[in-house]
Structures are given as structure tokens and as C-alpha cells.
Amino acid sequence: MTMAAFSYAYSEAGISNATEKLCFMAVGDCTDEEGYSHVTPSFIAAVACCDVASVPVHLASLSAQGHIDVVGGSFRDSLVIRVTEIARQYEATPRVKIVSKAVPRRIRDAVYERDGYACVYCGEETDDFSRSLDHVMPQSRGGEHTVDNLVVCCRRCNSAKRDRTPEEMGWHL
Numbered sequence: 001m002t003m004a005a006f007s008y009a010y011s012e013a014g015i016s017n018a019t020e021k022l023c024f025m026a027v028g029d030c031t032d033e034e035g036y037s038h039v040t041p042s043f044i045a046a047v048a049c050c051d052v053a054s055v056p057v058h059l060a061s062l063s064a065q066g067h068i069d070v071v072g073g074s075f076r077d078s079l080v081i082r083v084t085e086i087a088r089q090y091e092a093t094p095r096v097k098i099v100s101k102a103v104p105r106r107i108r109d110a111v112y113e114r115d116g117y118a119c120v121y122c123g124e125e126t127d128d129f130s131r132s133l134d135h136v137m138p139q140s141r142g143g144e145h146t147v148d149n150l151v152v153c154c155r156r157c158n159s160a161k162r163d164r165t166p167e168e169m170g171w172h173l
């Protein structure tokens with residue numbers, strides 16, 4: 001999610017409750033290319049200036065309004081949230097250029113096999129849910145859907161890396 005796309009989606013979301021709005025911002029600010037966000041309840045509480053115990057209530061409200069779906073993780077440590085509202089508007093709006101196209105399956109499978117289904121940055125074994133593909137040279141900077149430019153990356157590392165190169169992150173392949 002680029003900042004421009006996020007700002008647009010955020011301004012259009014129309015969330016009236018101020019604390020919920022900040023919770024949504026905390027979640028939305030951490031989304032990866034596919035609209036998934038890995039955040040801790042304490043991070044959300046810090047951004048929204050609210051009690052961490054109230055975070056589940058705010059997220060339930062945002063979910064009921066169709067802005068997000070809590071799809072994994074736990075309220076004790078880290079949550080996995082799909083930002084439905086952002087993803088929908090991001091795809092629908094003609095004001096935002098969509099750079100992501102699906103990686104062809106044969107390329108995807110070749111990368112998975114080469115990297116042994118483990119995140120190349122942190123080494124974590126990935127499953128169907130936690131696995132994503134990272135463009136070593138980001139798409140937004142001209143990186144292509146090629147086996148040489150793609151690596152297996154856990155969603156956590158992908159969220160952190162965004163549109164930077166491994167060198168810029170101080171990471172090694």
C-alpha cells in the first residue's frame with residue numbers, strides 16, 4: 001500500500017468515531033502489498049491513545065462496518081488483519097495506479113521450491129497463510145515478476161520491507 005493510496009482510502013472510509021479512525025489508521029499504515037497488516041494490540045492502542053483492553057471492541061466495530069477483517073493471530077500478541085476497505089477502494093479507484101498484477105503460477109511455484117518455502121530474510125518456515133512473495137527490487141521501482149527478482153518472504157518481513165530494497169533495510173539474502 002502506497003501512502004497515496006492509503007491516504008485516499010482513509011479519507012474516503014468515513015469512520016465517525018475518532019478512536020476507531022485512529023485504530024484504522026494504525027492498521028492501515030502497516031498493510032503489505034496484498035492488503036494484510038500484522039500489528040500488535042499495543043501498537044494500535046499507542047497510535048489511537050486508547051486502553052489496550054478496548055482495542056478488540058474498536059476492531060469489532062470496524063469489522064462490523066466492513067472496513068477490516070481480523071483473519072488471524074491473537075489479541076495477546078500479534079494480529080493479522082485484512083484491510084477490506086482499503087483493498088476495495090485501492091482496486092476500485094482510478095486515481096491510484098495499480099502496479100500489482102498476479103505473479104504467474106509457474107514463477108511462483110519455482111520461487112517457492114528454490115527457497116524451500118522459508119522466508120529468505122528471517123529464515124522462518126512459512127505456511128500458505130504466512131507466505132508471500134517479495135520483489136527484491138520493488139515493483140514500484142521497476143522490479144519485475146521474474147524468478148530472479150522474487151523471493152519467499154513471510155508477511156511480517158514483507159510488511160516491514162514495503163518498497164525498499166534489502167540493502168536499504170540492512171538485510172541479506
Ligand SMILES: [Zn+2]
Nearest residue numbers: 119122154157
Ligand atoms: Zn521473515
